[in-house]
Amino acid sequence: MRLLLSPRFRGTPPRSRGVLPRFHGRLHDPRTATVIGRWLGAAVLVCFVTGVVSHVLQEPPGALADRLPTRPVWGYRFSQGLHVASGIAAVPLLLAKLWTVYPRLFVTPPVRGVRHALERLSVAVLVASGLLELFLGLLNIAQWYPWPFSFRQVHWALAWVMVGALLLHLAVKAPLIAAHWRHRSPGTRQLPAPDARDRRSLLLGVGAAVGTVTVVTAGQTSTPLRPLDLLAPRHPDHGTQGLPINRTAAxxxxxxxxxxxWRLQVTGPRPYALTLPELALLPQHTEELPIACVEGWSASARWEGVRIRDLLDRAGAPHDARLRIVSLQRAGAYGVTEMGASYARDPLTLLALRxxxxxxxxxxxxxxxxxxxxRPGVLQTKWVSRIEVLT
Structure with missing residues (x-):
């Protein structure tokens, strides 16, 4: 791709010049950076929007908790699968983008005015937050947490930092982006044939890399792609009873x-307790529902159990009551979760026994x-011991 090291740097570089290589090639130009930047921007936008959806479903603000949509039943499965897939696709796009602009990341003097300072600041924050955001996301998919902080809170905060830096960068670079947005930039001459072929090759290679990493990982959510699910940490069909397991009982x-x-405790105006045989004597319902994990995998299953709204009616709970679900678990997050009225009163919401x-x-x-x-998989509480009616 005519990626050449300057002849001046074939030997030991002068001390004043530093040790970083200098690239000279037409592929390190605004047009190539703009094309890859468009693709990267689309992936970041999809990833950000679906991330907001996931965050709101997990931590709904205020009164929205009782109005969260329960339809379509596969909504979270689709949005979170798209979130993880777009995040994975952004990895080769970000690396390719950094390659195209590398010669301009290290310039002297480092600051040449207010506009240039804003540009440099936006680039520094954007590159740092983007690399860290994707790195943390990939480790979360693999469920490896070698850090002492909360992944979800840091991931959420970094997303806003990254988007803010991106908007500032777009504002500063808007004239240059506009000039190179179209296939032929106005006022520019045709590229030499070798350079044009190299650019097409580069873009085809980047596109192939994005397509490949997406196809071999998206099968953990997309049923048609499951035979190609080669690199995803979870395969939806692997696990006891036909479902993967994130946290075992041990x-x-x-x-x-x-x-x-075990006895199920249900609080409310008329509190009561049920043993497992007593619970099995109540009207049972079977529903086909997906379970979708925040790490990106999902799978459908046939669930059988008692409707939550039947349990609430027996306890005399008001129609708009919210619930607190308490688990037997003694380790790990989400041992206690809350459920809004829209979920609690939905006929498809079950206390599943089978x-x-x-x-x-x-x-x-x-x-x-x-x-x-x-509903996110982390909120599909296991080992339920207590259902509390909140008033």
Missing amino acids: QARVSATAVRD VNGRVLSADHGYPARIIAPN
């Missing part, structure tokens, strides 16, 4: 004694777990 420290002595025709295994939440439509 990891959650759910003891055999706690399960053996999955795919079999009693829940210990790792899938025996004796009972929550399953609800269009």
